[in-house]
Amino acid sequence: MSHFLSDEQVRIRDVAREFAQVEVSPRAAEIDNKDEFPADLVRRAAELGLFGLMIPQEYGGLDAGITTTCVVLEEIGKASPSLAGMLSVQIALCPVSMNTAGTPEQKTKYLVPSASGENLMALSATEPSGMMNTAAHQTRLTPDGENYRLNGLKIFCTQGSATVYIVGGRTSVDGQEGYGAAIVEKGMPGFEVGKYENKLGWRGSNTGTLIFTDVLIPRENILGGILTGLGEVSGLGGLTGNLGHCASALGCAEGMLAKTIEYAKGRELYGQPMTALQPITYWLSEAWVKIEAARSLLYTTTRMVEEGRIDPNMIMACKVHVCETAFEVCNRLLQVWGGHGMMNDTGVHRYMRDARVDLIAEGASETMLSGIAQSILA
């Protein structure tokens, strides 16, 4: 949580906290173990109104802002970083992309059912040639009369069990190359979702390959400008989506620390409680310090975004620092658990594995560092 929350934000945080502790926590290890999409918990999150956090009220949302959104995802991340990661796409990324680039008709058609939970959304840009390597991307939107045809392949789409996909496709108008975006709905002829990947972390989140074979995209499903669509959907949405992931990573680290403290308190080594051994206590307090530093960076950034001071460098800094911190903390703390930490039944190494995914997903740390370098060296 941010250290500066209004009473209302505290109550929203408490809803997320109770959901995480009472309903998510008992299932978290199983979701990771069985790698099964927790449709029931995703539905519960929708029932509690969480899907509408970043959606304007006129489209059935709560318009609660990115700070509140991050507070919610952080709470869920403490119990299941994997679920929080999936929900981040649904809550902090796609609705903002749609709200930024969409027409009022598109927003009514897609944001309203998203707020209520009828639609699950995903955004897909990554191709086998690499997410940022856009010049090499093959997926293309070609004109077909008034409409378009989408052909190509996207990989590693988080939330491959979505019903509505925002998909990037290369475009060209009068010889000028661009990158547009299309709204693809599950069931559209020619659109298939390939097998789900078996992953190191974020298990339970269906990461799939999207295959487009001559999919007819009606004109009204083009999102944003035909040459600029992807840029528009990845703009603000990309930033808020990243912050959502940082929040779930922060929660991940906090969840691991809380569990490790409980474990250390209850365990004896060489005739003393583990907490009497100084090196152990230092690992725990160092983790605490690192988490607080990451928290401050994240919530300073969310506050800046809410005040309209959007500095991509700050968001990129969050993605690098908060996520790297989360992995470092989870990895270090796993050592406290000794042999137990290695056992699948203990159910605790999932925190480290989930945190590891954040170093790559939605922009690798190196991508962020590259972006910051370009900016500060300009």
Add this chain to the structure above:
Amino acid sequence: MTGALVVADTIEGGRRLITVAAGLNLPVSAVTHDPTVATGLTDYVSDVVYHLVGSSDRLHDYYSAFAGLVRDRQPDLVLIADTVPGRELAAMSAAQLDVALVSGATRLVTDGTRITATRLVYGGSFEREEQLGGLTIVTVPTELHHPAAASATTAERVTVEATADQRVTVTKRATVTRSGPDLASALAIVGVGLGLRHRDDLSLADELAGALDGAVACTRPVAEDRGWLPTERYIGISGAKITSDLYVALGISGQTQHTAGLRDVKVVVAINSDPAAPIFAAADYGIVGDLYQIVPLLIQAIEDSRHGQ
């Protein structure tokens, strides 16, 4: 009157409360609505046994008459069993008398002038002492005390005509079938928690209890939410408090609300797959492991040990 007034639903319950009063060096009188109990208690009480006679067979319906009796006789202390009807009777008469009510007292001591009660608060995480000032009603978990021996003299038996408040009627009663030895007399008890996956797995607990010649109990959610065992079988701050020699907790996380019922157990054993479960801090011996693997081995090992192998 100076002394304690004990409320008895059964002879044995009454005898256990008499022990508490005797521990405070207070002469004792008793009150009951059951004629057999009234007659029976005259052998254990030093002063008077009051028999309330009226139209109801439920003792707590007589709260008003009981309050009147207390007002009349002015005891220093009133002791009532910490049960559902006991608590109702205690609270309603306390309100009519405008006196304090200390419920669930785990300890009552005196320094000659003042009585101090100890009770658990915050779900069993903390306890606190309360010094009683003047006439106080106290409810006591009777299972923590032994029934008093017969007194040297036989008490006087006094009949009191009493009006019952019968605005609450019992339309039906259904006895829940008791399975196995009761918790109060069992020397060994096996407790099951939410870690037990299926209802049929209770047979595993039954087998272990059988090997130990003991009874099966559980945590509150297993009885109240799952309905796998009758509610009188759950151990905890709001349930049974056990005094067995041995308690084996299977798949129980160890919340304070449950462990509050284990304080007088001689040896507590915990088996749980979660090494961070709080039960291990409340146990003498613990095995971190899968109960489905451990319990069958344990049953075998106990039987082998019996046969001197």
Add this chain to the structure above:
Amino acid sequence: MNIVVCYKSALEETSMLVSSSGVDATRARHKISDYDRNAIAAGMGVATETDRVLALTFGGLEAKKTAKDVLSRGPDQVYAVIANDAASADGAATAKVLAAAIRSIGDVDLVVCGEGSSDSYAHQVGPRIAALLSMPVMSELSEFSVEGTAIKGKRTVGGVTEFLCADLPAVATVLPAAAEAPIPGLKAVLAAGKKPLTEMTLAELGLDATSLAPKTSAGPLTAVLASRKRILFPDGDASSQVAGLVGALVKEGVLR
């Protein structure tokens, strides 16, 4: 029908710090007492469209903070009797205050309370209120419903399940089993901000602080620490763990 649900703001036991010098509750947070959340849900459960559910509490200033949480669970309004010494009030005082408030609200058909508060857990306020208001009481119910002008309840007493019936107005105290307390959705949380909170003072109710002073004097809280051996058999081979356990139990003399 007017339904009053009584609730208490209790300290979160997890936020109380235990050290060698005792228990420090100065930075502890308040929450709605656990079983009262179920009581609120139970009250909401028997309310029809035309009924009003009014939440009532007696507390210090913290009572205002938890009011919004209560309102997000369904009640139409919160009445809070605020007094500085509320934290030290015992069951007798609390019941007097709540009974006076219920009289002041007027026209109350049903009073619902939890079985006990999460802090003191004395099981007494509900039945005390009934005695003070001359209402019948059904306590520690695992199920209850309102049928016309009667209330029906179910509870287990010493291994016997009782089915009870009484005419309204009446008091019911309920176990958590009587109603699950659902997590309020965000819409309800935001709507709570617009529902009224009415404050009352002891003076308005014709009560003064001295008449509410506790009759017992309570000592400080002490942590309950189980003084057990905490011996864990080394992990690994289940057979040797079990052998170790049986050996220890034989030594303890609890295995015959």
